[in-house]
Amino acid sequence: MHEPVMVAEVLEHLAPARGGIFVDCTVGAGGHARAILEAGATRLIGLDRDSDALKHAASALEPFAPRVELVHADYRRLGEVLDARGVASVDGLLADLGVSSMQLDAPGRGFSFRRDEPLDMRMDRTSGPSAAEAIREADERTLADVIYEFGEERYARRIARAIADARGGIQTTGELAELVRRAVPRRGPARIDPATRTFQAIRIWVNRELEGLDAFLAEAARRLAPGGRMVVITFHSLEDRIVKHTLRALSAAADPGVTIRTKRPVVPREAEIAQNPRARSAKLRAAERHA
Ligand SMILES: C[S@@+](CC[C@H](N)C(=O)[O-])C[C@H]1O[C@@H](n2cnc3c(N)ncnc32)[C@H](O)[C@@H]1O
CATH class of the missing domain: 1.10.150.170 (Putative methyltransferase TM0872, insert domain)
Incomplete structure (x- = not known):
């Protein structure tokens, strides 16, 4: 089973205990989504482009089913997915990029x-x-x-x-x-x-993994409600570079108005890497929409 990385760090930056609507743009096996729901998110929309992953997520999130909607979609269609549900803005958004251990191992x-x-x-x-x-x-x-x-x-x-x-x-x-x-x-x-x-x-x-990542991050930032947070985890230096530059450009622009919460990328603690070697290359960056 896929082991979610930096769960404590994701919760710290996403702050789902505030309640509200959260989007997990890469729901995978649902590990992060479960933690977000347990911490207090009112509603979670989970996207994945892999329909096998959505089956795993559905079973992991079964206890929270009334608060969860899973959608087979590419996160580059985030705007469309939210519009179709009449959701103008959200309180938090997570993207844990790349492939899951389930995909690699299945x-x-x-x-x-x-x-x-x-x-x-x-x-x-x-x-x-x-x-x-x-x-x-x-x-x-x-x-x-x-x-x-x-x-x-x-x-x-x-x-x-x-x-x-x-x-x-x-x-x-x-x-x-x-x-x-x-x-x-x-x-x-x-x-x-x-x-x-x-x-x-x-x-x-x-999988065109780097294409449109910048446009997706910009759309994610636009969709945040005032005080809403976004968290992005990458596993590859090219991906992290795009996230770093796009968040910087967004924070320099007047609209939508975001502040970067992570001056340097957050990396997993040694103990986590020892227990889950896949976490070794993970980098987390977070931003917050101005209130
Ligand atoms: C690292 S895993 C996420 C694991 C998840 N956070 C968990 O706790 O189980 C990445 C997931 O993102 C999905 N994914 C990758 N690119 C995507 C895209 N463009 N749109 C939607 N899902 C994508 C993959 O199919 C995979 O399931």
Whole structure:
């Protein structure tokens, strides 16, 4: 099961004990949502683009069902989702970005090189091409740029060349992992699998994880009621950079008028990292709408 990160820190910045309407834009397994409801939120709207995640969230949030609505939607459609429910403004908003451990670990999703299965990697399996299809359609240059930029992989060009040379294309996670391991020079005992960075890059690309993040944050800020709070957790430096710059730009603008609550990003305590290694790269930033 997915372990929510920095729950105490999320509650401190979101302050759901105030009551009111809260939106969890990435409800996942519902860990944060549950804590927000337990702390006193009056109503919670939970979004996720992954319908499997929504099933887990529904069961985790069952005790709070009358106060919860779960919606299969991309958070980039936040405005539309709130308008459709007649909700003009909300008291708090959480976005815990990226993939969940459930997505990474569940068989058949094609996110992990730990098992050999069709290379899918889509968070929302109802839309867009799978990773195998996207790779098949892309030219070598695009693949090299994706692997270099989103994976910070120094051997991106070699890997892209090997992918382009693969006869019959790449169908499975195992094929891609093996190809990357062969393309990357071996230097001493590897601490992490050489395929890790390429898998991360292809996942970010296929799910367009960085696209529209700035516009989403601006819409989130606009939707906050006076005194409302937003909290964003990232797991990747490129993502955190977008969040940092967008919150800064929003706080410098007169409208909607927000104050950044976290001068530096909040990171998990050592004890949490020891217990949940996935928390290691988490960074939390928060802002508040002027009263
Ligand atoms: C890190 S997990 C969230 C875990 C959740 N906070 C919990 O406590 O279980 C991220 C979730 O965001 C979802 N997600 C990622 N990008 C999304 C997007 N653009 N729109 C909606 N959901 C998205 C993923 O499907 C995944 O379930």
